[in-house]
Amino acid sequence: MADSLSPECTPLKKEYDACFNAWFEGYLEPAVSASASPQKQAEYSQRKAEEFQQKCGKIWESYRGCVQKALKEKGLDKLLEQSRTENPLTEPPQSSMPPSSSSSS
């Protein structure tokens, strides 16, 4: 995996990535098959979400903290904030074309 934007966060990032990848690879294919039944899917998703939090929650907190600091140092936090305001994308885009930017300069 590529490095972190700040070298001191890289070891934390690698640990987090490894945790996520391990969880994700076990998650995906059963998730696809569980989708056949809505009840099964809901129960599976719930269980797996909790499992992810359990396994990777701690390393995530440390890694996240490191990244937040690095972003501030690089002056990216403001740009990020602006981008998030204009395109929050909390839901997947509906159409195949991306939503246009809401602000006009």
Added chain:
Amino acid sequence: MSLQRCVEPPVETVWIRMYCLTIRPDFTWMTSTEIQIPFGLLHRLADSHERFLLIDLTLFYLYILKALNSYRSSSQTMHFFNQAFNYDHPWSHVVIGMWHKYPNPKCSHVISIDVLDRSVDPKTGMIRTERVLGCKQKAPTWILKLFGGSEDAFVREISFIDPKTQNAIITSENLSLSQVVTCFEQIRYSPSSESPQRTVFSQTAEIQARMGLWRSAADGLEKWLVQRFEQNAQLGKTAFTDVLGRLWEERQLQSASLSS
């Protein structure tokens, strides 16, 4: 300016047209004067008077104006659409592979990736990930200088992986230089209808200039160009008027002295 040199008959017999351009506020232009002068004479005039309207300078300005004009007259947003492409891997493999894409020697411009946020929706099973990618800056130097861009380019990527519908949608937009232009790219991975062992990839991109900033930069440039042209046109006119006046005055005197 040496009068003698201008009065000498030109060596070259090639004639060229020189245009004085007037730029209208809507960026269209018109030629206001058409002057035909011998090539050799122009050379001498250009040598002797620095601020004379030179052909190559005109063409350079013309080029800039053309570029600006086509930019402003075209739509604000440029859309690109890539043809769908098939990967010979099932969808789940492609999606797992997504997280291992970098580093790879063919995409050496990506130098850092960090996860900013990740959430697993306990109801839908959808995974939303927000990442920031650091890339080696590929913008030309003049853009960086003009708009104060940083060395590295950063991209904000948001992905939605939906195992229920087997759709992975990844959107990316630039963070760096986002005050100037936004490049919004969207990629979709879904199983191919032909075979479950194949995955379809489709990509769209939308590039939007922040017209406000471009407009003020373009307006500033336009004003400066118009001023320069007017200055040069004025100087050119007076300089050339002098030249012509003296040239024909001289010749009149010469022919008068010959006949007398």
